[in-house]
Amino acid sequence: MIIDHFSPAMVAGSGQCFRWKRMDCGYEIIAFGKRLLIENEGPDFALSCTEEEWDECWAHYLDMDTDYGQVEALIASFGDRHLSECYAAGSGIRILRQDLWEMIVTFLISQNNNITRITRSVEALCDAFGGEVEGSERRSFPSACDIDTGRLTDKSFGLGYRAEYIAKMCEYVRSDPDFLLRLAKMAYDAAREALLQMKGIGPKVADCICLFGLHHTEAFPVDTHVKQLLAKYYPDGFDTGYFAGYAGIIQQYLFYAELRNAKKR
DNA sequence: CTCCAGGGCAGCG
DNA sequence: CGCTGCCATGGA
Helix, strand or coil, X not given: CECCCCCHHHHHCCCCCCCEEECCCEEEEEECCEEEEEECCCCECEXXXXXXXXXXXXXXXXXXXXXXXXXXXXXXXXXXXHHHHHHHHHCCCCCCCCCHHHHHHHHHXXXXXXXXXXXXXXXXXXXXXXXXXXXXXXXXXCXXXXXXXXXXXXXXXXXXXXXXXXHHHHHHHHHCCCHHHHHHHCCHHHHHHHHHCCCCCCHHHHHHHHHHHCCCCCCCCCCHHHHHHHHHHCCCCCCHHXXXXXXXXXXXXXXXXXXXXXXXX
């Protein structure tokens, strides 16, 4: 399978997904209760799924209907040295179309936390409450009903004070099962406002959920890393408006490059 | 030991 | 409004 503008290693390291696991031969992805194995580094990839599964699930998940060449051209026309370097380092990043509920819980966990611990907590929640996944030893991400909220404070999950936020979110979604469906139909501004009403969701988490769970690519999450990088490289301000609906994709290139720079030192 | 991690909340003024 | 201290947890 030929996939342009795609590097599994870059996506896995971009901090948007927490269930891409590095295997000897590639990456194992658990999403929507299914498993996908991607082998090799492109542009010709070997995928474990059938053509039918690709068409009805994974092509959409990997955001095949977005033209990343257009984003590339936009960056070139912007003419900014730093952003161009970030793009060169992370040009294989795509914004995955992940499950909304999974993103809500995952980014509730993410607050004042680091990627290693987030990954561990998410995997522990799946191990405890998720269902079996065909072809994998790992388990699916649990629904609001599957999660035993009374056990969320167990030390094994390492959730700390975030356990209460997740418990409240589970209880709310159980009481209002259409909440997620309504969110999915809203435009960015409305979805963001609705998310901000929920306990534990502030501006940054709301934007991550909008970007990664609702694919509102105009969302531009500002976390501690992005705040630092903006101050360092763009002290006079960064014009997200130039990228219009693609600001969130730009944010991912900036974020990824900043993370890699930090790792080198 | 302190500082930090894909922050947000409550309690101030 | 904006600002500040605090919130669990574990790794550096």
